[in-house]
Amino acid sequence: AQSVTQPDIHITVSEGASLELRCNYSYGATPYLFWYVQSPGQGLQLLLKYFSGDTLVQGIKGFEAEFKRSQSSFNLRKPSVHWSDAAEYFCAVGAGNQGGKLIFGQGTELSVKP
Amino acid sequence: KAGVTQTPRYLIKTRGQQVTLSCSPISGHRSVSWYQQTPGQGLQFLFEYFSETQRNKGNFPGRFSGRQFSNSRSEMNVSTLELGDSALYLCASSLPGLDLNEQFFGPGTRLTVL
Numbered sequence: 001a002q003s004v005t006q007p008d009i010h011i012t013v014s015e016g017a018s019l020e021l022r023c024n025y026s027y028g029a030t031p032y033l034f035w036y037v038q039s040p041g042q043g044l045q046l047l048l049k050y051f052s053g054d055t056l057v058q059g060i061k062g063f064e065a066e067f068k069r070s071q072s073s074f075n076l077r078k079p080s081v082h083w084s085d086a087a088e089y090f091c092a093v094g095a096g097n098q099g100g101k102l103i104f105g106q107g108t109e110l111s112v113k114p
Numbered sequence: 115k116a117g118v119t120q121t122p123r124y125l126i127k128t129r130g131q132q133v134t135l136s137c138s139p140i141s142g143h144r145s146v147s148w149y150q151q152t153p154g155q156g157l158q159f160l161f162e163y164f165s166e167t168q169r170n171k172g173n174f175p176g177r178f179s180g181r182q183f184s185n186s187r188s189e190m191n192v193s194t195l196e197l198g199d200s201a202l203y204l205c206a207s208s209l210p211g212l213d214l215n216e217q218f219f220g221p222g223t224r225l226t227v228l
Binding site: 036043106 | 118145146147156162169170204208217219221222
C-alpha cells in the first residue's frame with residue numbers, strides 16, 4: 001500500500017537559515033510526488049511536483065525538492081527561509097492509474113524565528 | 115482563471131443532522147476529489163468523481179457520499195453526523211490526462227458538529 005512519512009512534526013528555523021523537510025514514501029512503481037503548503041485557515045497550495053525526468057525539481061517561492069529513488073525520499077529544501085514561509089507543509093504521493101487520489105504525509109509545521 | 119470554490123466556508127451542525135457541501139472546480143477540470151482534514155488523522159482521501167462517476171473511494175463509512183453534475187460541480191453529503199465528523203473538508207480539482215494527480219485545492223469548508 002502507498003504511504004508517506006514525514007518524520008518531523010515540527011521544525012523551527014531562524015530567518016535566513018536553510019531548510020530541509022524530509023519525506024519518505026512507499027510505492028511499488030514510480031510515484032508522482034508533490035509538496036503542498038497550507039497556511040492557517042487556508043487550503044493547500046502546490047509548491048512543486050515530480051512526475052519523471054530530472055530528479056531535482058524547482059517550485060514556487062524558491063523551493064526545490066530532490067527525488068531519490070534509492071532512498072524513497074523526496075525532501076524539500078530552501079536555501080534561505082523567510083518569515084512568510086511559516087506554515088504547514090505536506091508531502092503527497094499519487095498514482096497515475098488512481099486518478100485524483102493523493103496519499104498525504106502527516107505534515108511538518110514550520111516555525112520561523114526572527 | 116478562477117480557482118476552486120467551496121461553499122459554505124463554515125458550518126455548524128448538531129449530531130444526527132445531515133449536511134451538504136458544494137465544490138465548483140476550476141473551469142475545464144473534470145475530476146473532483148474530496149479530502150477530510152483533522153488534527154488526529156491528517157488529510158484523508160474521501161472519494162473522487164470524474165465525468166459524473168465515482169472513480170475512487172477512500173475508507174469512510176457509507177454516511178459519506180457524493181455526486182458530480184454535468185458541469186463538473188460536485189457535492190458531498192454526510193448523513194447522521196457524529197462529533198468525529200468535525201473537520202476541514204477540502205475539495206480539489208484536476209485536468210484529465212497525465213497530470214491528473216496534480217490537484218488544485220479550494221479553501222475548504224470547516225464543519226463543526228456539536
